[in-house]
Amino acid sequence: MIKRFFSYYRPYKGLFILDFSCAILSGLLELGFPMAVKVFVDELLPGQNWTLILIAAAGLLVIYLFNTALMAIVTYWGHMLGINIETEMRRKSFDHLQKLSFRFYDNNKTGHLVARVTKDLEEIGEVAHHGPEDLFIAVMTFIGALLLMFTVNVNLALITACVVPVVTWVTIRYGERMETNWRALYRRVGDFNVRIEENVGGMRVVQAFANEDHERRLFADDNQRYRETKLNAYRIMAASSSLNYMSIRLIQLVVMIAGSYLVIDGQLSNGGFVSFLLLVNVFVRPIEKINSVIETYPKGIAGFRRYTELLDTEPDIADRPGAIDVKSLKGDIRYRSVGFGYSGDRLILRDVDLDIPAGQTIAFVGPSGAGKTTICSLLPRFYEVQSGAITVDGVDIRDMTLSSLRSQIGIVQQDVFLFGGSIRENIAYGRLDGPESAIVEAARRARLDEMIDALPEGLDTIIGERGVKLSGGQKQRLAIARMFLKNPPILILDEATSALDTETEREIQQSLAELSDGRTTLVIAHRLATIRNADRIVVVDATGIAEEGSHDALVARGGIYSRLHTAQHGEKGRKEPTSSTAHGTLSL
Numbered sequence: 001m002i003k004r005f006f007s008y009y010r011p012y013k014g015l016f017i018l019d020f021s022c023a024i025l026s027g028l029l030e031l032g033f034p035m036a037v038k039v040f041v042d043e044l045l046p047g048q049n050w051t052l053i054l055i056a057a058a059g060l061l062v063i064y065l066f067n068t069a070l071m072a073i074v075t076y077w078g079h080m081l082g083i084n085i086e087t088e089m090r091r092k093s094f095d096h097l098q099k100l101s102f103r104f105y106d107n108n109k110t111g112h113l114v115a116r117v118t119k120d121l122e123e124i125g126e127v128a129h130h131g132p133e134d135l136f137i138a139v140m141t142f143i144g145a146l147l148l149m150f151t152v153n154v155n156l157a158l159i160t161a162c163v164v165p166v167v168t169w170v171t172i173r174y175g176e177r178m179e180t181n182w183r184a185l186y187r188r189v190g191d192f193n194v195r196i197e198e199n200v201g202g203m204r205v206v207q208a209f210a211n212e213d214h215e216r217r218l219f220a221d222d223n224q225r226y227r228e229t230k231l232n233a234y235r236i237m238a239a240s241s242s243l244n245y246m247s248i249r250l251i252q253l254v255v256m257i258a259g260s261y262l263v264i265d266g267q268l269s270n271g272g273f274v275s276f277l278l279l280v281n282v283f284v285r286p287i288e289k290i291n292s293v294i295e296t297y298p299k300g301i302a303g304f305r306r307y308t309e310l311l312d313t314e315p316d317i318a319d320r321p322g323a324i325d326v327k328s329l330k331g332d333i334r335y336r337s338v339g340f341g342y343s344g345d346r347l348i349l350r351d352v353d354l355d356i357p358a359g360q361t362i363a364f365v366g367p368s369g370a371g372k373t374t375i376c377s378l379l380p381r382f383y384e385v386q387s388g389a390i391t392v393d394g395v396d397i398r399d400m401t402l403s404s405l406r407s408q409i410g411i412v413q414q415d416v417f418l419f420g421g422s423i424r425e426n427i428a429y430g431r432l433d434g435p436e437s438a439i440v441e442a443a444r445r446a447r448l449d450e451m452i453d454a455l456p457e458g459l460d461t462i463i464g465e466r467g468v469k470l471s472g473g474q475k476q477r478l479a480i481a482r483m484f485l486k487n488p489p490i491l492i493l494d495e496a497t498s499a500l501d502t503e504t505e506r507e508i509q510q511s512l513a514e515l516s517d518g519r520t521t522l523v524i525a526h527r528l529a530t531i532r533n534a535d536r537i538v539v540v541d542a543t544g545i546a547e548e549g550s551h552d553a554l555v556a557r558g559g560i561y562s563r564l565h566t567a568q569h570g571e572k573g574r575k576e577p578t579s580s581t582a583h584g585t586l587s588l
């Protein structure tokens with residue numbers, strides 16, 4: 001792990017060398033000061049020569065100024081080194097999140113992932129900056145001060161050295177406990193994030209159910225757990241700092257008494273005594289810093305471990321070596337003996353065979369949970385087939401790069417996800433380099449133009465988080481506009497428009513029909529009336545594909561579809577539910 005951590009220094013070798021050498025030089029100067037005081041007290045003071053005293057003071061002033069400059073360099077450029085490494089790690093985590101597949105996101109909560117990219121990496125910059133140099137300087141100061149102490153007085157130096165094993169033991173023992181604790185704390189922060197995100201995101205549901213008290217209780221539990229974990233950290237810090245404080249003070253006391261005895265006995269000069277006391281101060285400085293060390297480093301290490309855990313999560317869907325970039329597909333789709341399950345032991349699809357010629361519209365109907373959405377999710381490789389293969393224009397989709405395959409597929413779903421920016425930004429998401437004229441045209445074709453014209457800010461109107469300021473129909477239209485702009489040869493429509501009123505639904509259906517014109521379209525149907533004109537209807541049930549054919553052929557066949565149709569026909573209502581009641585989405 002240490003090797004891996006240090007690999008992050010590679011691009012910043014120059015900064016590291018600058019920071020490290022300035023820090024060492026500054027540490028050496030600190031060490032030199034007590035020895036200068038010894039010369040001052042023992043040699044200059046008895047001579048009572050003011051010229052020499054002032055020259056020595058001027059020399060010290062120059063050293064101080066030099067040291068000030070060194071410290072400024074360490075503070076600024078050293079932190080720059082730390083923050084560069086932290087930024088790089090944050091970038092890598094975010095990049096990695098973009099590569100992980102739907103399966104990963106099915107099993108991980110958003111709040112936990114947000115914490116990994118934010119809070120977990122908070123201390124890493126500090127550790128990256130101070131870690132190596134503090135460690136080196138601490139060791140250098142320890143050893144340097146100790147050696148100098150031996151030159152001043154061997155017995156006093158031996159007494160002082162007794163503190164070393166105590167401090168080493170405290171640092172290692174409490175450091176390990178602290179790291180475990182910080183890891184737990186980061187998990188708690190993740191829990192917090194999840195709770196707050198779900199609560200705030202679902203506030204409309206919380207308030208509609210008047211479940212605020214329930215939410216408060218859940219939050220209070222998380223809050224309490226966080227408090228306890230943090231308190232535990234402070235307990236560890238209290239124990240370690242007390243032990244250190246006591247050992248430092250004891251050493252200073254013993255040095256005071258033993259040093260006084262040696263001075264009175266004539267074995268130690270006054271200057272030697274003063275410089276020894278100063279050396280003890282330099283020697284114990286790293287020990288006094290133990291609290292911040294014990295807080296910062298284990299925190300950084302815990303964060304780094306969680307960071308590497310995320311980075312080591314292999315994306316289960318990635319480009320094969322030699323995968324090709326497909327440019328413009330015709331959209332001839334084939335499923336060959338496709339088998340798939342979300343978890344290893346339970347297959348949702350078995351031996352699914354489908355031929356969807358380019359430009360045709362195929363609709364999937366069937367009971368809720370039969371696997372209609374799943375069939376469609378396999379085409380953009382949101383999940384990978386477990387057996388069999390899917391080809392587009394005769395090429396296995398696993399032999400295409402993911403991004404080029406997905407650029408050829410457009411998805412419009414009932415539960416549209418919009419970003420919190422403007423209408424323009426949301427439409428442009430379909431093609432980021434789309435010119436203004438194409439955005440306006442896409443809005444027109446999705447019949448958003450009237451609404452946009454009526455808004456004072458027009459296309460620049462901010463639509464609120466996830467588009468809360470838009471109606472259901474407007475969101476659908478925006479998603480359709482995005483697809484007109486993207487203009488993919490293949491479309492997947494989760495055409496669940498039951499949430500909309502009759503008129504809006506009719507208009508959206510018209511827009512969807514226009515959108516699918518000339519494209520290979522897979523429709524996840526929730527109402528039979530809307531798919532009557534599909535080129536082919538596929539009935540999916542627990543056994544796989546149960547029936548296939550045109551509306552008329554399937555009605556004539558007298559099977560499942562025919563029964564569904566009769567049931568709906570009997571209802572006479574315009575809204576014609578299939579046996580499906582829940583509306584699956586492509587879970588985007």
Ligand SMILES: Nc1ncnc2c1ncn2[C@@H]1O[C@H](COP(=O)(O)OP(=O)(O)OP(=O)(O)O)[C@@H](O)[C@H]1O
Nearest residue numbers: 106342348368369370371372373374580582583584
């Ligand atoms: N991400 C997932 N992880 C695990 N199981 C899932 C996941 N998505 C769907 N399933 C399961 O797979 C089965 C098929 O679901 P799918 O959403 O494909 O059905 P559907 O026919 O589209 O249903 P609906 O008409 O309700 O939308 C269901 O049993 C469902 O519980």
